[in-house]
Amino acid sequence: MKKLNNFEIWFVTGSQHLYGPETLKQVDVDSKTIADAFDASADIPCRIVFKPVLKTPDEITQLCRDANADNNCIGLITWMHTFSPAKMWIAGLGLLNKPFVHLHTQFNRDIPWDAIDMDFMNLNQSAHGGREFGFICTRLRKNRKVVVGHWKESKVQQRIGAWMRAAAGWNEIQNMKVCRFGDNMREVAVTEGDKVEAQKQFGMAVNGFGVGDLVAVINKVTDADIDKLVAEYKDQYKFNVSKDSMNSVRGSARIEAGMRAFLEQGGFKAFTTTFEDLHGLEQLPGLAVQRLMAEGYGFGAEGDWKTAALVRTMKVMADGLDGGTSFMEDYTYHLDPKDQKVLGAHMLEVCSSISDGKPSLEVHPLGIGGKTDPVRVVFNVAPGPGLNASLIDMGNRFRMIVNTVDVVKPNADLPKLPVARVVWVPKPNLEIGAAAWILAGGAHHTGFTKALTAEHMEDFTEMAGIEYLLIDENTTIPEFKKDARINEIYYMLANGLK
Numbered sequence: 001m002k003k004l005n006n007f008e009i010w011f012v013t014g015s016q017h018l019y020g021p022e023t024l025k026q027v028d029v030d031s032k033t034i035a036d037a038f039d040a041s042a043d044i045p046c047r048i049v050f051k052p053v054l055k056t057p058d059e060i061t062q063l064c065r066d067a068n069a070d071n072n073c074i075g076l077i078t079w080m081h082t083f084s085p086a087k088m089w090i091a092g093l094g095l096l097n098k099p100f101v102h103l104h105t106q107f108n109r110d111i112p113w114d115a116i117d118m119d120f121m122n123l124n125q126s127a128h129g130g131r132e133f134g135f136i137c138t139r140l141r142k143n144r145k146v147v148v149g150h151w152k153e154s155k156v157q158q159r160i161g162a163w164m165r166a167a168a169g170w171n172e173i174q175n176m177k178v179c180r181f182g183d184n185m186r187e188v189a190v191t192e193g194d195k196v197e198a199q200k201q202f203g204m205a206v207n208g209f210g211v212g213d214l215v216a217v218i219n220k221v222t223d224a225d226i227d228k229l230v231a232e233y234k235d236q237y238k239f240n241v242s243k244d245s246m247n248s249v250r251g252s253a254r255i256e257a258g259m260r261a262f263l264e265q266g267g268f269k270a271f272t273t274t275f276e277d278l279h280g281l282e283q284l285p286g287l288a289v290q291r292l293m294a295e296g297y298g299f300g301a302e303g304d305w306k307t308a309a310l311v312r313t314m315k316v317m318a319d320g321l322d323g324g325t326s327f328m329e330d331y332t333y334h335l336d337p338k339d340q341k342v343l344g345a346h347m348l349e350v351c352s353s354i355s356d357g358k359p360s361l362e363v364h365p366l367g368i369g370g371k372t373d374p375v376r377v378v379f380n381v382a383p384g385p386g387l388n389a390s391l392i393d394m395g396n397r398f399r400m401i402v403n404t405v406d407v408v409k410p411n412a413d414l415p416k417l418p419v420a421r422v423v424w425v426p427k428p429n430l431e432i433g434a435a436a437w438i439l440a441g442g443a444h445h446t447g448f449t450k451a452l453t454a455e456h457m458e459d460f461t462e463m464a465g466i467e468y469l470l471i472d473e474n475t476t477i478p479e480f481k482k483d484a485r486i487n488e489i490y491y492m493l494a495n496g497l498k
Helices: 017-040 057-069 086-095 118-123 126-139 154-174 195-202 211-218 223-236 243-266 287-294 305-317 430-440 454-464 477-496
Strands: 008-014 047-050 073-080 100-104 145-148 177-181 205-209 270-273 298-301 325-334 341-345 360-363 375-378 384-393 398-408 421-426 445-449 467-471
Touching: 008 017, 008 057, 017 047, 017 073, 017 118, 057 073, 057 086, 073 126, 073 154, 086 126, 100 126, 100 154, 145 154, 154 305, 154 454, 177 243, 177 305, 195 205, 195 305, 195 398, 205 211, 211 243, 223 243, 243 287, 243 360, 243 375, 270 305, 287 298, 287 375, 298 305, 298 325, 305 325, 305 384, 305 445, 305 454, 325 421, 384 454, 398 430, 398 454, 421 430, 430 467, 430 477, 454 467, 467 477
Parallel strands: 008 047, 008 073, 073 100, 100 145, 177 205, 177 270, 270 298, 398 467
Antiparallel strands: 325 341, 325 445, 341 421, 360 375, 384 398, 384 445, 398 421
16 A cells, blocks of 8 residues: 655745745745655645646646646645735646645744734735635635635644645545445445446446356465465464364455455555455355455455445545544444443455454354355454444435444454454433434444544545535534535535536
C-alpha cells in the first residue's frame, strides 16, 4: 500500500500585485515558512510542497491545471495572506478537480498593539482576504473544508492532517479496481447497487470474475509456496492446529497464494467472495481474506463490493495510525437493559489489524457453505473509541452512514465462539444508535475502524460529493429523522439542477 508520505499537498497562497514587490516578497517568505513547518509536523501525513504566491488569474489557472495533471498531488491547501480578488480564481477553480482545504489563518498570532501601522495592515489581511475567497468558493458550489486558527496550533495541524487522509482515500477510490469473485449473495438487497453510477461518482471500476478463473490460478500454486506460507502462519500466530487439520491449513495457504497472485496480476485493491459461489474451492477463504485485508486489501463478503471499496479506502486513510481497520458485521446483541451492547463478527473474515495481541490460528467446522472445515485466526479487540461506516446506494445518490462506538471487553471469554470478534456500545446507546442506523438504511456490513474518526469520514464524503449522516453522542431520533428528510429534498433538487 502506498504510504501517505509519498503523496504531495501543494501549499498555495493568494495575493495580488496591488501591494508592491516588497510586500509580495514577504508574502512568499511567510508562506514558505508555514509550508515548511507543516511539512515537518508529525500531524501532517503527506509531503507539503510550497508554491510561489499567486497574483494573477493566469497564474492561478495554470497552477490548477498543473495540480490536475500531477499524479502525486492529491490536494491543495489554500491561504489568502492578503486580499486576493476572487474573480481571479473563477477559471482556475472551475478547472480544478483535486480537493482543497481553505486554511483561514494569519502569519502573526497576535496583534502588535503598540506597533501596528498601515504597512502591517497591508501585509496581514487574511481576515477579509479569506472571506473574499470563501465567497467565490461558495458561489461556485465548491466543496471544501475550512480550518480556522493560528497555523502553529496543533489543533489546526491535526484538522488539516485529517483532511489529508481523506484526500488520500479519495485519490485511492478514484483509481481503484474491485474484483468480485462470483456474484452477490442471492436475494440480499443492500449488497447490490449501481456499479456504473459508482464509477461515475467515485471513479472505481467494479468487475466480476468467475470462481473458476480464480481456481485456475490457485491450482498453479506450488508446494514450496504453501510451505512458505505455513511457516509464516506458525511464526505470526498462536498455531493451535492438530495434525489431522494440517491438510485444511495447507489448503487455505494454497487459496491465499492463488488469490494474492490473481489480485496482484489484475491490479485489484479490493475484492469480494460469497459462500454461495465456491465451486472448485476446498473451503471458504477465511484466513486468506483475513491476511489479505491485513496487507491493505479491501474486502466485502457476499459480493458486497461497496463495503470492499470502503474498507480499502479507509485503510489507505488510516496509514500510519494505530488501531486498525476491518470489514465487519453487526452479528448479535446483548440486550440487558443496564448493559446493552453489540457483538460484531463475521463467519470468518475479520482483519487482524484490529486484534488485541497475537491471534490464534484455528480450524473449525463452519456449518454453512458445504465445504471442508475452514481456517481462520481468532481474537478479541482492545477497548477504546471506534466507528462503523456504511456506504449504501439510495437509488438517486450514495449515502455514507457513520456511527461512533466505544469498544468494550466481552463479558466473558467466549470459549465456544471460534471467530474474530469485537464488542462495542454504539453512541449514544444501542436503542438510539440501532434505530437511527436502521432508519438511515445502514447495511449490516460495515467498515470498522479504531484508527479513523468521524472527521476523517466527513471530509471524505465532502470530496466525494455524497450524503453524510452521523450517529454519535448527540443524536436524537426526531432530529435524525428530520435531517434525513431534509437531505432527501436537497439531493432531489441538487441532482435535478445538474
